[in-house]
Amino acid sequence: MTATVSAAVRTTTADRVEGSSVDIAVELRGLSKVYRSGRNQVQALDRIDLGFPRHSFTCVVGASGCGKSTLLSIIAGLDQPTAGELSVNGTVGLMFQESALFPWLTAEQNIELPMKLRRVPKAERRTRVQQLLQLVRLEGFGSKRPHELSGGMRQRVALARALAQNADVLLMDEPFGALDAMTRDILHHELERIWQQTGATIIFVTHNVREAVRLGDRIVLLSSRPGRVVDNFDVHFARPRRIESPEVGSLSIAVTSRLRQEVARHGTDVPT
Ligand SMILES: Nc1ncnc2c1ncn2[C@@H]1O[C@H](COP(=O)(O)OP(=O)(O)O)[C@@H](O)[C@H]1O
Ligand SMILES: [Mg+2]
Missing domain, CATH: 3.40.50.300 (P-loop containing nucleotide triphosphate hydrolases)
Incomplete structure (x- = not known):
């Protein structure tokens, strides 16, 4: 057309x-x-x-x-x-309006979770988490819990977690x-x-x-x-x-x- x-x-x-x-x-x-x-x-x-x-x-x-x-x-x-x-x-990954992060897990642990569930080996998970933190420009914030992050940062973590599904x-x-x-x-x-x-x-x-x-x-x-x-x-x-x-x-x-x-x-x- x-x-x-x-x-x-x-x-x-x-x-x-x-x-x-x-x-x-x-x-x-x-x-x-x-x-x-x-x-x-x-x-x-x-x-x-x-x-x-x-x-x-x-x-x-x-x-x-x-x-x-x-x-x-x-x-x-x-x-x-x-x-x-x-x-x-x-494969399919999902991301919502609310970050839906687990409040008791750090940013790194939240991002790591989908890989843990897929039984990705620990060393590989660690490397991938660091790559993802870099990709969403959150290097240095991996050990923070969601309440320590701004709304925008929480959505970055949620995005990294969605990407961690390798979707x-x-x-x-x-x-x-x-x-x-x-x-x-x-x-x-x-x-x-x-x-x-x-x-x-x-x-x-x-x-x-x-x-x-x-x-x-x-x-x-x-x-x-x-x-x-x-x-x-x-x-x-x-x-x-x-x-x-x-x-x-x-x-x-x-x-x-x-x-x-x-x-x-x-x-x-x-x-x-
Ligand atoms: N689990 C459900 N049970 C019954 N009705 C639902 C359910 N989920 C959504 N709906 C209805 O289906 C319609 C579409 O909802 P939704 O897909 O959430 O719309 P949108 O995301 O565009 O706002 C709405 O009328 C909503 O009330
Ligand atoms: Mg909707």
Whole structure:
């Protein structure tokens, strides 16, 4: 398809799914999810078709309650779809809005834990923990416990712990949502660098459109509940991007208006 919004190119979902499956890290076909409890049922996702190419950075945006977290938990295998197919090529790591670190463990021990659970030998774990602390720029803070670290530092530890799973696919659920703008800006930069260094496939959920345009090489828009894919934007701006740059701003406006149209039809919150 041709460019329709400034430097962004919209692509259809079908274009994505029909790509060579060799290069697809995660693929969803006709994936739906209905939560049932007693007589109540909530349809969270409705026939999602999406392919995530290996090494891509996709941001998923949509109003609150549209099924973003549900989508990630299904990809992570923590929840089962009601219908449709999912294929994940490789291992999956997770990171959430709250760092969810164990308060009684030091930063190093928190990062080491996934490797301990995988029975990675001690010497190898030690080396890897030091590499990861360096990668997230926390050298010298390994012996601190979470309460001794700032919110941004705790999210760095959580990121290192997610990377310690050696995951091919990193699922991130509003990981910077609780941080102040300055800290978030720094972590955007760090995440972009780490993504380029590690070559992981990132699926990043956010309700913050500017954050999505700052980070993603593709933005997937979900409708209000039940979540359906309503649009895709490819973002070709050079990296590193600045969140306050005019190009990020103008594409954010275009994406937000598309979301507003969608929300107007269903009547839920518009993302900020
Ligand atoms: N375990 C669950 N049981 C029942 N309903 C759920 C459960 N998890 C999520 N939901 C419902 O599914 C919808 C989508 O939720 P969620 O995926 O958390 O949305 P988002 O992350 O986009 O805010 C919401 O209406 C939510 O209340
Ligand atoms: Mg959520």
